[in-house]
Amino acid sequence: MQLRLIKYFTLVVIIFICSCGNKQGNGNETVYKGIYSFGPDAKSFKDCDNGREYWVTDESAKLELQYSQMNIEKPYVPVYVELQGVKIKSGKEGMGSEYDSTLVVKKLIKITKEIPQDMCN
Structure with missing residues (x-):
C-alpha cells in the first residue's frame, strides 16, 4: 500500500514538473506591434515601442503567407503587424546575422497596409 502511494506521488510530481516546463515556454511570448518588411534577402521587424529592428523567423507560417496575399x-x-513572439539572440553567420x-x-x-x-513613425 505504501509503495503504491509513493509511486502515485512520484507520478503526480513528474506530471507537475512537465506541465510547468511547457508554461514557461509560452510565458516568454510577448505581443509586438511594428513594421514588417519582406523580400528575397531580408525579413525584418521594427518595433514601434522602442524603434529597434529585428530579423524575423516565422514559425506561425502565417506572416509571410498573408504578406504575399x-x-x-x-x-x-x-506593413503594420501585431504578432506574438519571442526574441532570441541572432546567429553569428548566415541570414539575419547583421541583427x-x-x-x-x-x-x-x-x-495591414x-x-x-x-504609433509608428
Whole structure:
C-alpha cells in the first residue's frame, strides 16, 4: 500500500514538473506591434515601442503567407503587424546575422497596409 502511494506521488510530481516546463515556454511570448518588411534577402521587424529592428523567423507560417496575399508588387514594402513572439539572440553567420536579435513569430494577430502614424513613425 505504501509503495503504491509513493509511486502515485512520484507520478503526480513528474506530471507537475512537465506541465510547468511547457508554461514557461509560452510565458516568454510577448505581443509586438511594428513594421514588417519582406523580400528575397531580408525579413525584418521594427518595433514601434522602442524603434529597434529585428530579423524575423516565422514559425506561425502565417506572416509571410498573408504578406504575399496582400498583392504587394515590390519587395520590402512595409506593413503594420501585431504578432506574438519571442526574441532570441541572432546567429553569428548566415541570414539575419547583421541583427543583434531575431524575433521568432509564434502567432500573427494583425497585418495591414495602413501604418498608424500615431504609433509608428
